[in-house]
Amino acid sequence: MIHATALSVQHAGIPVVLAVVTQVPNSLLMLDEWLKPLQTLHLTDKTGKIPSAVLGIETAPIRQSFVLALKDVPELWEISFNPHTEISLGLVHDFQYREGQFISGYLNPKRITLDSLPLDFALVDGGHAVLTRHAKPNQPNSSAVSVTHLDVRRQVATMPVPPWPSLRTPPDLPWTCRP
Numbered sequence: 001m002i003h004a005t006a007l008s009v010q011h012a013g014i015p016v017v018l019a020v021v022t023q024v025p026n027s028l029l030m031l032d033e034w035l036k037p038l039q040t041l042h043l044t045d046k047t048g049k050i051p052s053a054v055l056g057i058e059t060a061p062i063r064q065s066f067v068l069a070l071k072d073v074p075e076l077w078e079i080s081f082n083p084h085t086e087i088s089l090g091l092v093h094d095f096q097y098r099e100g101q102f103i104s105g106y107l108n109p110k111r112i113t114l115d116s117l118p119l120d121f122a123l124v125d126g127g128h129a130v131l132t133r134h135a136k137p138n139q140p141n142s143s144a145v146s147v148t149h150l151d152v153r154r155q156v157a158t159m160p161v162p163p164w165p166s167l168r169t170p171p172d173l174p175w176t177c178r179p
Contacts, residue, residue: 004054008081009061017081017107019066021054028054028068028079030107039107045073046111055118060127063150067130069121074114076121076130078150080105112153119143133161 008017016033026043043052052072060067064082069075085105118132129149136142147157 004057006057006059006066008059008064008066011061011064014064014082019057019079021057021068023053026051026053028057030079030081041079041107041109043070045075056121058123058127060123060150062126063128065127067123067127067150069118069130069132072117074117076112076114076118076132076148077109078112079107079109082106110153112148112150114148115146115155115158129156136160 003023004021006019008014008019010016017038018031018033018035020029020031021027021043022029028041028043029037030039030041032038042048043054044050045052050073052070052075055069055071057066057068059065060078063078063080064085065078065080068077068079070077083106086102087105087108087110089101089103114132114134116134116137118134120133122131123129124131124147128151129147132146132148133143134146136144142160144158144160146155148155
């Protein structure tokens with residue numbers, strides 16, 4: 001069953017990629033413009049033991065990547081659809097002289113660990129940052145929003161927010177609107 005989709009933006013000869021999130025099994029299937037499978041990723045934690053559904057997936061055209069938030073594992077994934085992208089492994093002394101270890105970043109996830117499970121997420125700053133809403137521990141009706149910067153791959157700020165309205169039940173308002 002298909003849960004969510006995202007489509008890359010065709011730019012400067014970069015091939016079009018369609019990302020399809022499925023629920024059974026929890027996986028991310030990437031297809032080319034002729035719907036030929038390019039890559040299948042199982043949605044699990046780093047160890048591969050804890051499967052996860054996807055909270056949502058969005059396209060970050062400026063970064064030429066897809067960004068998704070896992071629902072059952074505190075992680076964000078950024079997956080580049082640019083065939084020339086590389087992922088650094090560990091620390092890099094100097095990118096210009098390629099001092100470090102790199103692997104192909106094309107359709108491979110960069111994992112970003114979050115402090116807790118996200119409840120919602122949205123791309124901001126042209127796709128360079130992600131806002132995630134998290135429940136505060138021991139405070140059932142309170143939440144906080146974290147800002148995660150995709151370049152540094154970590155959360156850079158957290159701020160409390162007032163109680164978030166539930167989208168499933170209408171709010172109990174002190175007035176009535178009449179037609």
